[in-house]
Structure formats: structure tokens, C-alpha cells
Amino acid sequence: MSKSYKFVDHTADIAVELIGGSLEDLFTAGAEAWFVSVAGEIKIEEDDMLELELSASSKEELLVTFLNELNYLLITKKWLCTSIQSIKIFDDADGCELSAELKGVKLKNDIQLKQEIKSVTYHQLEIVEKDNDYSTLVVFDI
């Protein structure tokens, strides 16, 4: 497993470069960058698990759908995804599908989050496969 994320300076929003040895690693790096963006460096005891199945017409759309799903769970269900237990992505001519097990925690009122991501955007989003690595830039609107 090889994955990494790096925040890139962006005047108004959050831009992050994701790299992964597989699509799964790339998506996991995206989830980690998302977590750091919304929750910062806080340590939270994760005690809950949630299964997720998503589909989209392209890899890029699937990445946005996936990260926005984490956002939706946080804001609406007050459920914070802290890490990805497992993730599998299927990508073929008919579209893309994802199934994942998320580790997380139901938030209590005393946890102060870092910031709200309005949404994950499609701006400049293009997943490129090169030398067995997948990479993309993704912008979070905050």
C-alpha cells in the first residue's frame, strides 16, 4: 500500500494532491486529507463501523461522490469517518463502483471540528495513471 496527500497553497479554498499505488490507495489518501481538513490533528477514539456502496459514471465522479458522502455523514448524521478499514473499487466501461468499510465515531457535542467543507469540487479533477501510480488534484470548497 502506498499513498500520500499534500496540501497545495490555494487562496480561497483547500487544494490537495493525492497519490496512490492503486485507485483504492488514492481514495484512501483522499479520505485522510478530508479528515485532516475537517477535524485537524485531534485524536478520536473510533468505536463504530459503517459499510458504504457507491457508484458513479467515472473515477473522478466516484472520488467526489465518496468524499462528499463522508461530508454528508458528518454534517447530517454527526458521524465522523476517522479511517478506511477496507475499500474496493471496480472500474469498467459501464462505470465505477465502490464498496468500503469505514471506521468512525458518532460525534458528541463537545468535539470541536476544525472547519466545514461545503463540498468536494470537480475543479481540475483528473485522475492520471502513470508509472503504476494514480494521482490527482482535488479542491475542497470551504
Added chain:
Amino acid sequence: MNVGGIELVKVRENLWEIPQTGQMQVPGRIYISRDMIEKGLKDDEALKQVVNVAHLPGIEKYSLAMPDIHWGYGFPIGGVAATNLDEGVISPGGVGYDINCGVRLATTNIEYERIQNRIDDLVSKLFQAVPTGVGASGAIKKLSMIDLKKVLTKGSVWALENDLGSSSDIDFTEESGTLKNADTEVVSKRAFERGADQVGTLGSGNHFLEVDVVEEIYDAKVAEVFGLFQGQIVIQIHTGSRGLGYQVCDDYLKVLLQASKKYGFKLPDKQLACAPIKSQEGQDYLAAMQAAANFAWNNRQVIMHLAKKVLKDTFSMTESELGFKLLYDVCHNIAKIEKHKIGKEEKEVCVHRKGATRAFPPRSKMIPAKYQGVGQPVLIPGDMGRYSYILVGTEKSMEETFGSSCHGAGRNLSRTRALKNAKGRDLIAELNKKGIAIQAKGYKTIAEEMSDAYKDVSDVVEVMHKEGITRKVAKIKPVGVIKG
């Protein structure tokens, strides 16, 4: 001048054109000074985004940008584009996630001198009354689905019907606080879920509620019509449609990405996903966006009502002593069907304003009777440590910018750089020293939103003033700030 590979040709002192090349349907035009180009536009993608917007099918005249232009997604922030209703498109990228993010400003009879020792108390009570921060909720009781649907259909009128406003509040809201073609049937369940407990909440980031003082009057005649006087306390509110709007944008970006493929549009950025306005997809987005816009107007109305109550209680004033009146409520993230002159004829077009404010002139049928003689108030927030402006719309904005002006200062530093600059400083003490009381959910927001992180809004306003698009009426400065 060549900026990052994009040619800028000077048209006037503060107006620059990007010539039409390649697949651009129209040229680009940016209202900005040379100095602002050199300081702020060299290192980001904003000019490229002006070019990208010029590719939209059916775009009329120019892909425009106001002087607070900066890097957005899809459209630049500060971008304006009008598309024709026949073969033109509508794009969520031209509206943004925070649908009908906007500003309202209420005037009072209170003179700053009378209450300057009580600002801390006032700010503290405002902070308790108006929920702020990430996913803020619970300003008023969680709405039932029936009530939420009414909010989405009626906008500010819902607040009026629920004793959270007065009829004059409605009169002094852009579009009277309701876009009539909103349709709740095309708003997703998720959007409803995200909005249900967020009515009357500010949220986080650059949203705020400020207690300001009128510091300087530039145009006495217009200021009198607006009910402004030097030393007056006014209340300024900046927020939008909260999670409901973000979700509507998300939902329809997906729909319009498919639609762009279906209609064969070749777009330079996915975030410019769009559909013909006439198409079912376009009409559905328009109706859902209008519903979110109505939510936002109602949100600002409820927040203002909560703030008014705090002022009344804090200073033990009667309605007439307080004299609380909404000056105007403007939106700066929206797409609206409006009539504009294209060539020699007046046509209906879809005006996208992404970080731009409507600035209609005197005698416009779209502005309140009270402002017919002078033009509509245009509210331009600056940053929490300096000042904001009240401007007035002019005829020239109708001739050149589809009745639009700037919307704010625009960021100068990324949030990361702002945090670095804030290290070792006590920003609250710095603000207090300037006579500004502040309460926020977290210190980080204060650091990210500090003055240094923003351009000087007076530079932005000055460009529009010199170009005659909007004229300066008054400058206000903050004395109390609440943020997320």
C-alpha cells in the same frame, strides 16, 4: 500585458480585455487596476477561468470579472456571465455551492457614542443567539418537512408568516425574498436533511454577523435616502443557504455532468458542467437553485430577527427607539433570469453572478420604490479588522456588466499562510485595540479571517467607483464581530 500566458489588452484605466481566441465564444473583460493585476493575478488560475467561462454555449457579450476576482472553481470568484435563453446554458459552476450567499444590512437609530461601552456585552449576547461554526444548528426549532418546503417555496415570506420579520423586511430584500419558480419536488431528500435544523445559523468560514458604525459618508443625498448618518450603528449579516444549498449544487453537478455529455458540450473544466436552460435538466437545476436561494433569504431574515431582538433586549429599547430597518439584502452567488440590452434589443438572459452583486440603477422596476430616485444599495463587506462599503447601482452597470458589481475584498493569503502569519500574535487583542470586540467558535477562524488575509476592499470598491459601475455612498467599520 501578458499574465501567465494570457494576453490582457487595456481598454480603459481599470478595464482589461482578453481577446477572443480558440473556442472562446466571446472575449473576456476584467474590471481591475494594473496594480491589482500585478499584485494579485499573476500566481493563480483566475484569468484562465475567465477564459474558460467564455467557452460556455450561448454566452452573450463578454465573460466578465469584477475587481475582487480570484481563483474559484469553474467560474472565477467575481465572475459574471449572461447566457441567452434560446441556445444558452445554465451552470452551477456560475453560482457556486453556497447558493444565494449574500449580505444584508440593517440600520438603527442608535449612535455609537451611546453604546460604545456595551459592545462586549452585545457581541456576547449575539454570539449566544445566533449559532455559528461547522454544521451549526438549532437557532429556532428544527423545522418539519412541511415547514421546510414552505421555506423553500416562500423564502423570507415564511419568516414573516411566523412572526420572524415584518413586511418592510420583505420589501427591502432583493426579489422580495422569494424566487417564484422554486420547486421543492426537484430538491433531494439529502438537501432537506442538511437544511432542516440550519435555519437561522451563520455557519463557518467567511460568514459573519457584524455590528458596524457608519464612519464616512461620500454621497449625502443617497445616504439620506438610505437612512444612513455618521456615527450610526448598523448590523451586517453575511451568510447563505448553508448545507441545503451545498447539497443542491452537488446533486445538480452530477446531473449536469451527464447533460454536458448528452448535449455534446466540450468544456475546459468539469466544474463548468451545464445544460441548456430550456432543457429539463436546466429547468430542474434552475427550480432547485431558486428553492435554495429562498432558503438563504429566509436564513438571513431569521438571523436578522434574532439580532434585532438581542439589540432590543440588551439596550432595553422600544421598537421606535431602536428604529431597526432593513436597508437591503443582496445575493452574490446566483443565476437569475433578467432583461438586459444585447445590441439594440432588450432580451431575457440568465445572468450568473458568482461572487458578484446585482447593482441596478435608478428607475429600475426591480428595486424598491424608496430607491427609485437613486438606485439600489450594493453591500460590499470588507474584512473584520477594517471596513465595509455601501454603494449604489448606476445606469452604467446595466450598459456594461449586466447590472453587476463586485462583492467583497477577495482573499490575499491562503488560509495556511494566514495561520503562519498569525503565529505569535494575539489577534483578539489586536482587534480589541482597534475598538473591535470579537467572539468566534475557534481562534483558528479568527486567524484565517484576519485582515492581512484579505485584499483592501477599498481598492476593489474604488475600481468600480472610478469606472462608474457603482458609486460609493458610505464606509462602515466594525466594532463587534461574531464568526463561526
